Amino acid sequence: MGIYQEVYDFAAKAGALEGYVYPKEKVDLNYLPRWVDNLVNHYHSLPSEVREEFQGLCNGTIGRAIQSLLPYLGEDHEVIKKLKSVISGKLPSSPDDFTYGR
Numbered sequence: 001m002g003i004y005q006e007v008y009d010f011a012a013k014a015g016a017l018e019g020y021v022y023p024k025e026k027v028d029l030n031y032l033p034r035w036v037d038n039l040v041n042h043y044h045s046l047p048s049e050v051r052e053e054f055q056g057l058c059n060g061t062i063g064r065a066i067q068s069l070l071p072y073l074g075e076d077h078e079v080i081k082k083l084k085s086v087i088s089g090k091l092p093s094s095p096d097d098f099t100y101g102r
Helices: 003-021 029-045 048-073 078-084
Strands: none
Touching: 003 029, 003 048, 029 048, 029 078, 048 078
C-alpha cells in the first residue's frame, strides 16, 4: 500500500472512531481496546515526517474522541492513555470543538 493510501486508511479509521464514540445514549465499549491498539499501531507505523504533516488534524480528531470517552472511562483507563500517545498538546475543549487542530 502506498503512503497516501496508508494516510487515508489511518484517517478513515480515526474519523470512524470519533464518530462511534461521540456522545449518545449507548456506546458499546467492548470494541475499543482492539480498535485503539490497531489505530495507535497504524499511526506509529507511518513515517514521522508524514505524521508531522497531519498531526494538528489528528490532535483534533483523536482529542475529540478522548473527550467523548473520558466520562465513561476516566483519565487512567488504558484506552485513554493509548489515544493520548498519538496527540500532542492540549485536548480539544469538548467533543464538539471542531476548531481545534486547524
